[in-house]
Amino acid sequence: MAGYLLIASRDAFESRAVPDYFALAADLAAEGAAVTVFLVENGVLGARRSAAGKALEALTGSGVEVLADDFSLRERGIAIDALAGGVAPASIDIVLDHLAAGRKALWH
Amino acid sequence: MADKKTLTFALMDAPYENARTTTALRLIDAAVRRGYNVNVFAYEGAVAVASPTQKPHPNTVHGRDVAEENHPNPKDWVAAVIAEAERRGAKVDWVQCGLCVDERGVTELLPGTRRGTPGDFWTFAEQSDNTLVIPTR
Numbered sequence: 001m002a003g004y005l006l007i008a009s010r011d012a013f014e015s016r017a018v019p020d021y022f023a024l025a026a027d028l029a030a031e032g033a034a035v036t037v038f039l040v041e042n043g044v045l046g047a048r049r050s051a052a053g054k055a056l057e058a059l060t061g062s063g064v065e066v067l068a069d070d071f072s073l074r075e076r077g078i079a080i081d082a083l084a085g086g087v088a089p090a091s092i093d094i095v096l097d098h099l100a101a102g103r104k105a106l107w108h
Numbered sequence: 109m110a111d112k113k114t115l116t117f118a119l120m121d122a123p124y125e126n127a128r129t130t131t132a133l134r135l136i137d138a139a140v141r142r143g144y145n146v147n148v149f150a151y152e153g154a155v156a157v158a159s160p161t162q163k164p165h166p167n168t169v170h171g172r173d174v175a176e177e178n179h180p181n182p183k184d185w186v187a188a189v190i191a192e193a194e195r196r197g198a199k200v201d202w203v204q205c206g207l208c209v210d211e212r213g214v215t216e217l218l219p220g221t222r223r224g225t226p227g228d229f230w231t232f233a234e235q236s237d238n239t240l241v242i243p244t245r
Contacts, residue, residue, distance in 0.1 A: 105239075107240060
């Protein structure tokens with residue numbers, strides 16, 4: 001099965017569609033696909049240890065790699081040590097790595 | 109597929125409205141710095157991102173002139189990624205949706221960009237290693 005890159009740009013505290021997007025990521029991982037969720041822009045707001053962060057911790061527990069754009073984190077003053085468990089900072093170059101490797105990419 | 113990767117990006121947002129334009133240009137910039145060929149299909153409001161008629165402005169509220177304000181125009185960023193690609197032996201093929209520019213009256217073309225149709229996007233997708241659509245909300 002092809003790998004997937006799910007780019008999540010929406011604030012989890014603002015959009016009710018975010019949990020559905022994360023559920024898609026978990027379902028794809030459950031089917032055996034390599035899945036990366038890349039949080040960017042206001043998508044990183046939910047990466048902090050919080051109610052939304054717990055959902056991301058559960059997502060990483062289901063085998064989904066969850067990364068947060070380091071630029072978006074800096075823009076919003078979110079320190080690395082404030083991130084929810086399992087969420088790692090990453091450069092936007094990781095998006096290019098996955099696109100170049102042929103991962104199916106979605107933007108939400 | 110050749111060693112030199114080719115990526116296609118479809119943009120739909122007008123400039124100065126949200127972070128997606130910035131993120132898209134960050135991605136395009138990072139891709140050309142790798143020496144990748146990059147195709148861009150600017151659709152709907154995104155045709156204004158490369159509009160050459162953009163002008164910087166002063167900030168009279170804060171008493172700053174044009175130079176002091178240093179107001180960014182995304183057309184300059186587009187020109188910069190096109191130039192960077194040329195320096196690295198890569199290519200940016202930036203297509204402005206013809207219907208979209210006509211509707212919005214932004215028909216002037218920045219050097220290095222061209223007018224096209226959604227058919228170009230199809231061709232881009234067919235000929236690229238991958239495609240990322242960055243949709244409006």
